[in-house]
Amino acid sequence: MLAKEAFHAQVISLLKGKVVKKSPELTVIETAGVGYGVVVSARTLGDLPSGGNGEATLIIHTHLSVNSREGALELFGFSEPYEAEMFKKLLGISGIGPRAALKILASISAEEIAEAVVKGNLDKKKIPGLGTKRAATIMNELKDKVSSPATSPTASADREAVENIVSALKNYGFRSSEIDAAMKEIEKIAKSTERIEDAVKLALGVMKK
Structure with a gap:
């Protein structure tokens, strides 16, 4: 019972901090003075800034390996x-x-x-x-x-406009995790703005808040 409680106490759902190391094998996120080793997806690895050059927010899946004699605890991270x-x-x-x-x-x-x-x-x-x-x-x-995905809320808006705005925001250096957090506002902009140039300007205003 104690072992089970100890495991649940260690479950991590979200990590936000400085990217200390970035690699396909193991990425290290430092938060509150503690470095967490996270195995990230290929897509997430591409979204992350280079080690030591920025921060990231990762959605974490905590996995307990039953094949390990000691029950190894691993963190798997995703930006989306x-x-x-x-x-x-x-x-x-x-x-x-x-x-x-x-x-x-x-x-x-x-x-x-x-x-x-x-x-x-x-x-x-x-x-x-x-x-x-x-x-x-x-x-x-x-x-x-x-x-x-064609039936998702994002697709109910002008999907092409949303994709164009997202592409422009990525070109400005915003990461997928940051864009996802503002997706509702981006959808509203896509629906109500005809010119993509104007839509991008409005979206940039949302991202910089």
Whole structure:
């Protein structure tokens, strides 16, 4: 009982701090004087600033490895909520561990997985290490748990305008996690502003608040 309580006490859901080290093997985030080693997705790694040159906010999945004699506790981090949720859904499928899930997400985005599951063609995608049988299992397990990204709130706005604004914001140096936090305002701007130049200016004003 004590071991179980100790584990729950250590669960981390979010990390915000300085990026001390950035690498595919292990990224280190320092917060309150403590450095946390986090294994991040390929997509997240691309969003992070170089080690020592900026801060980041990561959505964390805390995983207890049952294969380790001592029960190793690992942190897996994501800059985007949708990818973090897809990672958790993949872990719920028998035979898929955290690193296998990351490998899948490195080859195909979370949005593309959802779209393929809805359309029933994930087995047609060429994903390294994912055979037809495993792809069929993923589709069967997730068919009632995901919906097409085309039906998401973002897509209900002018999707092309939203994507153009997001692209411009990234060119200005904003990270995906920062943009996601302001997505509702960006959607409103996309709906109410005709010229993309004006929309980007308004979005920049939101991001700098």
